[in-house]
Amino acid sequence: DAGITQSPRHKVTETGTPVTLRCHQTENHRYMYWYRQDPGHGLRLIHYSYGVKDTDKGEVSDGYSVSRSKTEDFLLTLESATSSQTSVYFCAISDRRGNQPQHFGDGTRLSIL
Amino acid sequence: AQKVTQAQTEISVVEKEDVTLDCVYETRDTTYYLFWYKQPPSGELVFLIRRNSFDEQNEISGRYSWNFQKSTSSFNFTITASQVVDSAVYFCALSEREYGNKLVFGAGTILRVKS
Numbered sequence: 260d261a262g263i264t265q266s267p268r269h270k271v272t273e274t275g276t277p278v279t280l281r282c283h284q285t286e287n288h289r290y291m292y293w294y295r296q297d298p299g300h301g302l303r304l305i306h307y308s309y310g311v312k313d314t315d316k317g318e319v320s321d322g323y324s325v326s327r328s329k330t331e332d333f334l335l336t337l338e339s340a341t342s343s344q345t346s347v348y349f350c351a352i353s354d355r356r357g358n359q360p361q362h363f364g365d366g367t368r369l370s371i372l
Numbered sequence: 373a374q375k376v377t378q379a380q381t382e383i384s385v386v387e388k389e390d391v392t393l394d395c396v397y398e399t400r401d402t403t404y405y406l407f408w409y410k411q412p413p414s415g416e417l418v419f420l421i422r423r424n425s426f427d428e429q430n431e432i433s434g435r436y437s438w439n440f441q442k443s444t445s446s447f448n449f450t451i452t453a454s455q456v457v458d459s460a461v462y463f464c465a466l467s468e469r470e471y472g473n474k475l476v477f478g479a480g481t482i483l484r485v486k487s
Binding site for chain 1: 378465475
């Protein structure tokens, strides 16, 4: 299995609070991604990174920011959480563009009350 | 714009039945990649197969087979002699060369295999 660790695995917090999710990889892969999974939508890309300090927006980036200061870590931050951001968040990694499959972490279940 | 449609929201079969999961995609790129992932009840996402747009050969892996047809923009997945352990959510996904390796997922198909 790809060495991907997401933390925390579960979190419950209140509307308006900041939340940071961490993705840590041991594979030295260049590309890292954050997705959210919601019923009826499959997985949707929030942000991705193609190198240290190189990030770009995905399909549903509003309300989220990311940072990547080291190859192995990719952080997702909700500056002021809203109930619509209650979801399961997955991190993924891949070592090349295009045709390489992404390998996913085990997910973080985030509930915002 | 890229889009993936999995029209079957949920399928229920009895063990040992064959089942086909449909996937239809839209893309304007000539170079693209198609994927299937499995999400068992435990929640992790498991990569099953990758296919590039230049390779229309069907693939078989044990009880799993995939039928890729560019003419109908479809990449269907068949499980032969289904088993209870096949119960999961199955996602089809697409990435286009023009947009790097960003995956667009279908909504998923829930497969329930009953004993």
